[in-house]
Amino acid sequence: MVKSGTASKRFILALDQGTTSSRAILFDHDSNLACVSQRELRQIYPRSGWVEHDPEEIWQSQLLTAREVLDQAGVSAKEIAAIGITNQRETSIVWERTTGRPIHNAIVWQCRRTADFCDELKEEGFDRKILRKTGLVTDAYFSGTKVRWLLDHIPEARARARDGDLLFGTVDSWLIYRLTGGSVHATDFSNASRTLLFNIHRKRWDQEILDRFEIPKIMLPKVLPSSGVFGEASPEWLGTAIPIAGNAGDQQAALYGQACFDVGMVKNTYGTGCFLLLNTGERAVSSRNGLLTTIGWGIRPSDRRKSPGREAASGGSDDPAEVITYALEGSVFIAGAAIQWLRDGLKIIEQASQSETLATSVKDSGGVYFVPAFVGLGAPYWDMQARGTLIGITRGTERAHIVRAALESMAFQTRDVAEAMQRDAGTRMRELRVDGGAVVNNFLCQFQADILGVPVLRPSITETTALGAAYLAGLAVGFWKDQKEISSHWRLGRKFEPHLRPVVREAAYAEWKRAVERSLRWKT
Numbered sequence: 001m002v003k004s005g006t007a008s009k010r011f012i013l014a015l016d017q018g019t020t021s022s023r024a025i026l027f028d029h030d031s032n033l034a035c036v037s038q039r040e041l042r043q044i045y046p047r048s049g050w051v052e053h054d055p056e057e058i059w060q061s062q063l064l065t066a067r068e069v070l071d072q073a074g075v076s077a078k079e080i081a082a083i084g085i086t087n088q089r090e091t092s093i094v095w096e097r098t099t100g101r102p103i104h105n106a107i108v109w110q111c112r113r114t115a116d117f118c119d120e121l122k123e124e125g126f127d128r129k130i131l132r133k134t135g136l137v138t139d140a141y142f143s144g145t146k147v148r149w150l151l152d153h154i155p156e157a158r159a160r161a162r163d164g165d166l167l168f169g170t171v172d173s174w175l176i177y178r179l180t181g182g183s184v185h186a187t188d189f190s191n192a193s194r195t196l197l198f199n200i201h202r203k204r205w206d207q208e209i210l211d212r213f214e215i216p217k218i219m220l221p222k223v224l225p226s227s228g229v230f231g232e233a234s235p236e237w238l239g240t241a242i243p244i245a246g247n248a249g250d251q252q253a254a255l256y257g258q259a260c261f262d263v264g265m266v267k268n269t270y271g272t273g274c275f276l277l278l279n280t281g282e283r284a285v286s287s288r289n290g291l292l293t294t295i296g297w298g299i300r301p302s303d304r305r306k307s308p309g310r311e312a313a314s315g316g317s318d319d320p321a322e323v324i325t326y327a328l329e330g331s332v333f334i335a336g337a338a339i340q341w342l343r344d345g346l347k348i349i350e351q352a353s354q355s356e357t358l359a360t361s362v363k364d365s366g367g368v369y370f371v372p373a374f375v376g377l378g379a380p381y382w383d384m385q386a387r388g389t390l391i392g393i394t395r396g397t398e399r400a401h402i403v404r405a406a407l408e409s410m411a412f413q414t415r416d417v418a419e420a421m422q423r424d425a426g427t428r429m430r431e432l433r434v435d436g437g438a439v440v441n442n443f444l445c446q447f448q449a450d451i452l453g454v455p456v457l458r459p460s461i462t463e464t465t466a467l468g469a470a471y472l473a474g475l476a477v478g479f480w481k482d483q484k485e486i487s488s489h490w491r492l493g494r495k496f497e498p499h500l501r502p503v504v505r506e507a508a509y510a511e512w513k514r515a516v517e518r519s520l521r522w523k524t
Contacts, residue, residue, distance in 0.1 A: 009081030012474045013069070013242070014466035017062050017087045017171050018250065019108065019272040020340075024065035025466040026073055029479065031489040033463055035073035037065040044105060049112040049375065052105035055093050058171060059178050063237060070238065077238040082229075083179075084246030084473030086253040086465050087171040089194045092146040094157070094168050094219070100182055103154050103166065106174075107146040110272075110333060110375050114145035115384045126212060133199045133206050135284060135293030137382050141331070143170060144196030148213045161219045170195070172247050173221045176230055179244060184231035187221040189298035189324060190252040198223070200284060200295055203322065225322055226252075226297040227472040246473030250465045251275040252296050255327060257468030258433045258459065259490040261483050266421075266429055268414055268448075269465065270438035273378075274335035276417045278328045278425060285328055289420035290380030296327040297472065328424055330379035330417025334372040334388075336438045338406045341374070348399045356441045359404040367392040369515035370405040373522075380420040381520065389519035410438065411448040412512040418452060431455045435464040442496075450500035451509060460493035 011034060016023040021041050026034040039061040044052040070077060090109035095102045107113070118138045121127050127138035136142055147168050151158040160166050169177065173187045192198040192205075197215065199206040203223070210217055224230055226248045232241040248256060251269055255277045258267040263281040268274065277296070284293050300322055339352050349355060371377075373386040390402070418429055431454055439445055439458050449456040461467060474480045498505075 008079065009479065010079045011075060012082055012084060012470040012479060013066065013080045014084045014086065014470040014473075015062055015066060015175065016250070016466040016469065017058060017085070017175060019088045019091075019110070022058065022061040022065050023466065024062070024069040025463060025470075026069055026075065027467060027470045031461065031467060033461060035069050035075075036463070037068035037072060039065055051108040051111040051375075053091065053108055055095070055102040055106050055174060058106065058174065062175060066238060077240045077242060080238075080242050081479045082243045082245035082473040082477045083233055084469030084471070085172050085175055085244065086248055086250050086469035087175070087191070089170060089191055089249035089251070090141055090143045090146075091171050092143045092150070092168065093171065093174045094147065094150050094154075094161075094166055095174070095177075097165055097167050100178065103157060104150055106171070107149065109141055111146065112140045112375055112384060114140040114149050117145050117148065118384070130196060130209060133201070133209065134196055135193070135200050135286070136196055137290070137292065138196070139382055140384060141333070141378065142194060142196040144209070144213055144215070147215050151215065158214065158216075161216045164218050166219050167221070168215070168219045169221050170249075172249070176244060176247070179233040179237060180231040181234040181236075185221045186224050186230050188224055188226040188247040189295045189322065190226055190248045192223045193295035194249055200293065200326070203324065225300040227299045227476045229476060243477060244473075245476035246469050246471070248297055248469060248472055251277055251329065252294070252327065253468030253472070254435055254465040255279065255296055255468065256471055257464030257466070258435060259483075259487045260433065261487060264425070264427060265433070266431075267433040267435065267464075270335050270410055270434065270436035270444070272335065272337045274332035274410055274413055276330040276414060276421065278421055280326045280328055280425070282324065282326065284326045285424060287328060287420070287424045289423045290382055291417070291420050291424055292329045292331065292379065294327050294329050296325040298322040298324045299475075328421055330421060332413045332417065333376065333378045334374050335410045335413065336436070337374070338370070338372040338409060339438070341372075342403060342406055349403060355403050355407055356443045358400040359407050359443045362398070362400045362404060365392075365405040365408060366397055366401040367394070368397055368401045368405040369512055370402065370409045371515050371519040372406070372409055373519045377516070377519070379417050381416075381516070383520050385521050385523040386519045387522040389515060391515050391518060407441065407444050408447055410444060411451045412509065414448060415451050415509060416516075429454050431457055433457045433459065435459065435462045445494075445496045446499075449496040449498040451505055453498050453502065453505060455498070456496040458493045458496070460491040462493070
């Protein structure tokens with residue numbers, strides 16, 4: 001039941017700011033999706049391997065979707081109990097403290113411009129220190145090297161940052177800052193853990209890393225609970241003040257939205273990239289197989305999280321009483337983006353939905369393997385010099401074979417990560433919960449079950465990233481009582497059982513590994 005005093009609050013508003021679009025989704029108390037609004041986000045490619053977004057476009061598109069979803073649903077802002085935010089994680093923005101004006105485009109998580117600095121850190125052995133403290137490998141994927149690049153390349157930026165004139169944040173911090181009219185500069189533990197600057201064991205920004213990167217600590221956001229009131233959205237945006245009460249990076253939010261609350265539960269999200277996360281509870285498990293140790297979420301004990309108080313309103317402070325849930329993560333950089341490339345780059349399909357029809361029109365990929373290493377390879381290879389490879393083409397190859405190979409690449413990359421994860425965790429995966437835009441594709445889900453050899457569970461609500469942000473926000477304001485109530489809302493949509501014979505499965509996977517080997521270390 002909704003707590004008395006919030007009975008008139010019928011919905012949670014989730015803001016889901018992703019790599020290719022901004023969305024706003026309304027969820028009711030039964031976790032049903034009441035309404036959704038979406039706007040595509042322009043991708044900016046200044047040069048090969050560089051990816052940027054316009055921060056103002058991020059803000060405006062997110063604000064417009066929030067207004068649109070309320071209008072379309074016929075819902076008053078006074079009926080919104082809280083706002084939850086989830087975001088593309090490692091994308092980095094630096095802006096002026098007083099004006100809120102960005103000093104440069106956002107540098108997107110996919111951008112490889114800082115690869116040389118990462119190589120420098122590895123050569124001096126500093127990467128080992130980073131791994132021990134942050135749980136992350138030293139890669140251009142993460143935020144820290146992007147912030148350094150901005151301070152290095154924008155005139156007077158570092159001096160201004162030292163003087164406190166500039167602020168850094170990932171997309172969640174940027175949205176919170178704008179929503180609160182510049183009164184709150186904050187992030188949560190899950191997003192902080194993706195910056196390459198945050199000590200996940202001591203739960204604070206790491207001064208030694210900041211010094212090596214020459215990043216002034218004064219420009220960093222306060223780190224607050226993932227479930228708790230950060231501040232209030234200004235009435236000018238939606239018509240009334242609404243508490244911002246939940247915040248988590250998109251993949252951690254999806255883990256929460258899938259109700260993976262128990263140690264050992266696993267989810268995979270198929271979006272622009274592909275992200276497999278395993279809940280390891282209150283223990284940070286170090287990976288020996290190319291995975292990341294990350295913070296899933298931090299939740300303050302219930303008796304302390306329901307009132308914003310002065311700390312949250314002013315940006316908050318790090319709180320050692322935070323209860324942290326850790327996760328192992330395998331990050332695949334290109335998944336659904338490969339299908340977008342087939343549509344927009346090769347133009348061999350007109351719509352992403354065509355991919356399933358084409359894939360099932362042939363009995364197999366005809367020996368074609370597609371390794372979509374457009375921006376290098378993530379887990380478990382971590383090869384920034386790998387490049388996309390399409391191999392096994394013959395005169396008999398048709399577009400259907402290529403489309404099928406692209407879909408199969410998502411499942412093969414997931415198995416790469418699953419193999420590493422099972423070695424790290426010392427246990428076998430029993431099932432996989434899936435979500436993200438691509439899982440509407442039944443062929444993909446079935447092939448994933450076949451190549452993993454375990455059941456794949458697709459929930460009835462696949463918008464679990466936004467749902468996780470909603471749950472974190474709703475939990476903070478009493479809209480939902482506890483995680484047990486949230487777990488009761490998870491409902492199975494369809495179960496895909498593996499059908500492929502083991503000998504066939506292993507032969508196909510062995511060929512995939514051969515294809516990956518040919519893509520590695522290509523750009524030297």
